[in-house]
Amino acid sequence: xxxxxxxxxxxxxxxxxxxxxxxxxxxxxxxxxxxxxxxxxxxxxxxxxxxxxxxxxxxxxxxxxxxxxxxxxxxxxxxxxxxxxxxxxxxxxxxxxxxxxxxxxxx
Amino acid sequence: xxxxxxxxxxxxxxxxxxxxxxxxxxxxxxxxxxxxxxxxxxxxxxxxxxxxxxxxxxxxxxxxxxxxxxxxxxxxxxxxxxxxxxxxxxxxxxxxxxxxxxxxxxxxxxxxxxxxxxxxx
Numbered sequence: 001x002x003x004x005x006x007x008x009x010x011x012x013x014x015x016x017x018x019x020x021x022x023x024x025x026x027x028x029x030x031x032x033x034x035x036x037x038x039x040x041x042x043x044x045x046x047x048x049x050x051x052x053x054x055x056x057x058x059x060x061x062x063x064x065x066x067x068x069x070x071x072x073x074x075x076x077x078x079x080x081x082x083x084x085x086x087x088x089x090x091x092x093x094x095x096x097x098x099x100x101x102x103x104x105x106x107x
Numbered sequence: 108x109x110x111x112x113x114x115x116x117x118x119x120x121x122x123x124x125x126x127x128x129x130x131x132x133x134x135x136x137x138x139x140x141x142x143x144x145x146x147x148x149x150x151x152x153x154x155x156x157x158x159x160x161x162x163x164x165x166x167x168x169x170x171x172x173x174x175x176x177x178x179x180x181x182x183x184x185x186x187x188x189x190x191x192x193x194x195x196x197x198x199x200x201x202x203x204x205x206x207x208x209x210x211x212x213x214x215x216x217x218x219x220x221x222x223x224x225x226x227x228x
Contacts, residue, residue: 001170034214036154043203043221044146044154049214087154091211094167096144098154 002026002090006099012107017078021102023071023088032092035064035073038101039084047086048073080106109133111143111204111219118225119194125224129187129204136162136182142207143187144215145178147200155200159207160187196226 003026031051036044048064115127145157205215
């Protein structure tokens with residue numbers, strides 16, 4: 001299995017801040033990397049697919065970059081609704097493993 | 108508009124078999140390149156990918172669960188069924204189904220609301 005390692009596991013920030021979450025794959029996954037947001041009690045929602053493509057309807061303050069083994073999710077100007085958990089997932093080879101998640105909290 | 112909805116028992120006993128149904132609309136599992144995946148999430152923990160079935164009937168399973176899993180599709184009913192044998196309290200989780208297209212490149216773009224399953228005697 002491909003292991004996905006996210007950091008940090010938790011993050012405190014303020015409205016308006018710029019934050020970055022990183023994800024590292026245990027082997028190259030090309031650009032088969034997706035990012036999801038999950039609010040408490042809700043299903044995950046796709047934010048970014050193919051490492052850097054913004055899913056339809058997702059605000060442009062979200063962006064993704066990277067290829068191979070190292071990836072980042074950046075939120076450029078935090079809004080109140082962005083405080084949630086974030087997961088990376090590789091979809092290069094099954095099992096399509098997830099990272100352990102990053103919980104973004106209000107400072 | 109694509110929608111998915113999971114259904115199944117809220118509680119099962121240890122050693123029993125769990126059967127979950129994902130009912131969907133807005134797409135067909137006859138269409139080439141389409142898939143439906145199952146993902147689960149134990150309380151307070153991370154997401155775990157469980158299984159996937161493609162429109163060509165290619166089936167993939169989590170290696171750690173493979174011996175206990177079966178995934179099937181009924182294209183006439185627009186349903187995907189996941190069965191998990193020999194349930195254990197560690198399988199207590201919210202189970203989601205999700206739509207996929209394009210062999211993973213486009214991620215899991217639409218998810219169901221999830222169904223919570225508790226394994227307890």
